[in-house]
Amino acid sequence: MGLASATIKEMPFLVWLSFVCLLALPLSGQPKSSVPTAQPGTDLDGDTLPDAFEQELLERFQPRFFLSRNECADLPAEFAANEPEPRPLAANGVIYGQAFSVEGKGGPWIELHYFHLWARDCGRWGHPLDVEHVSALLATPEETTSSAASLTSTPVNEWRALYWYAAAHEDTVCDVSHGAHARALGAERHGAKVFVSRAKHASYLSRERCKFGCGGDECKDPKEMEVPRVINLGERGRPLNGAIFASSNRWPMAQKLGSDFTETVRQQLAAGSPKKIVAVNSGLPPVRATILAGEEILSGAGTGMRHTDGALQNGAEATDNALNTSHEATGNALKSGYRATESAVGRAFRATGRFLKGGKTSNARAESAGATEAAPNDASTAKP
Numbered sequence: 175m176g177l178a179s180a181t182i183k184e185m186p187f188l189v190w191l192s193f194v195c196l197l198a199l200p201l202s203g204q205p206k207s208s209v210p211t212a213q214p215g216t217d218l219d220g221d222t223l224p225d226a227f228e229q230e231l232l233e234r235f236q237p238r239f240f241l242s243r244n245e246c247a248d249l250p251a252e253f254a255a256n257e258p259e260p261r262p263l264a265a266n267g268v269i270y271g272q273a274f275s276v277e278g279k280g281g282p283w284i285e286l287h288y289f290h291l292w293a294r295d296c297g298r299w300g301h302p303l304d305v306e307h308v309s310a311l312l313a314t315p316e317e318t319t320s321s322a323a324s325l326t327s328t329p330v331n332e333w334r335a336l337y338w339y340a341a342a343h344e345d346t347v348c349d350v351s352h353g354a355h356a357r358a359l360g361a362e363r364h365g366a367k368v369f370v371s372r373a374k375h376a377s378y379l380s381r382e383r384c385k386f387g388c389g390g391d392e393c394k395d396p397k398e399m400e401v402p403r404v405i406n407l408g409e410r411g412r413p414l415n416g417a418i419f420a421s422s423n424r425w426p427m428a429q430k431l432g433s434d435f436t437e438t439v440r441q442q443l444a445a446g447s448p449k450k451i452v453a454v455n456s457g458l459p460p461v462r463a464t465i466l467a468g469e470e471i472l473s474g475a476g477t478g479m480r481h482t483d484g485a486l487q488n489g490a491e492a493t494d495n496a497l498n499t500s501h502e503a504t505g506n507a508l509k510s511g512y513r514a515t516e517s518a519v520g521r522a523f524r525a526t527g528r529f530l531k532g533g534k535t536s537n538a539r540a541e542s543a544g545a546t547e548a549a550p551n552d553a554s555t556a557k558p
């Protein structure tokens with residue numbers, strides 16, 4: 175004992191300090207100094223979710239996209255990073271993702287968006303740039319999450335999808351956006367199958383539903399697209415990976431960065447049959463019903479109203495006057511093209527016009543309120 179005390183006293187102070195530190199090491203042998211000090215995960219898009227966590231979720235639930243073989247725009251495009259206006263670099267199938275938390279009764283949840291961005295809409299009345307997307311609402315296994323802070327404590331592989339949503343002619347009179355229980359689609363633990371209509375690029379959770387959207391969409395002989403990667407574009411005003419083009423006013427993308435699973439939509443989906451695909455966003459059902467009637471009339475002439483949305487882009491955001499203006503533009507275009515042979519079309523659109531001006535419309539079609547049987551979304555071509 176005396177020898178030990180004498181030895182320690184004779185040690186230089188620093189050597190003694192090192193000795194004490196070594197004794198204090200945990201059994202693992204890892205020096206404490208190598209562990210980062212309570213550094214939260216990088217969150218450059220400011221949504222409280224670590225960006226690496228977002229990326230893992232996005233990759234885990236990445237949908238499988240099926241394109242028509244006669245698609246005219248090739249593949250979704252990758253856009254130049256750090257440029258304020260969208261400039262397509264290559265049509266290479268890149269998907270842009272977004273992940274953020276959603277609060278609400280029964281939540282919080284995490285919502286994922288998957289954007290397929292196109293250099294152009296190559297359908298009738300096409301236009302440069304085309305923003306389309308699907309989304310998923312995720313929950314923890316037992317829905318025990320009680321606070322936003324606990325979201326990131328659940329490992330990525332324990333999350334499951336509750337619902338999927340697919341935008342189809344969103345915010346137009348032809349809006350046939352829809353959702354379904356992930357279980358019905360067989361897509362609770364991974365991405366759903368998504369069918370993309372030719373040229374117009376509307377998204378559908380079943381191929382059978384692809385004929386909706388004012389009746390002109392088609393998903394012919396669909397082929398799965400290879401997705402090289404999903405790029406997290408961050409949040410509105412807080413882009414990641416240089417995706418500042420998302421807020422450009424050259425396309426209606428910024429408004430698609432909010433939640434698709436509003437309280438209303440969640441209630442619609444929860445109340446609907448867990449085995450069916452449910453129409454949501456039916457903000458203008460009588461208008462669409464009338465146009466569907468017009469499409470039926472036109473179907474024999476092979477024209478359809480499939481491109482009405484081009485003229486009525488963002489119609490849902492418009493006031494009655496704006497809608498009326500859009501309607502008139504559409505009506506004029508249609509009348510100029512088919513006046514001689516399709517007087518019935520004019521009748522259909524005059525009926526739409528009466529509705530838009532506050533009058534009544536008939537021919538309301540049940541589709542808008544209806545639901546169709548969910549297709550076995552990933553039963554036939556499920557990945558191993």
Ligand SMILES: [Ca+2]
Binds near residue numbers: 219220228
């Ligand atoms: Ca984040």
Ligand SMILES: [Ca+2]
Binds near residue numbers: 272274409
């Ligand atoms: Ca995010």
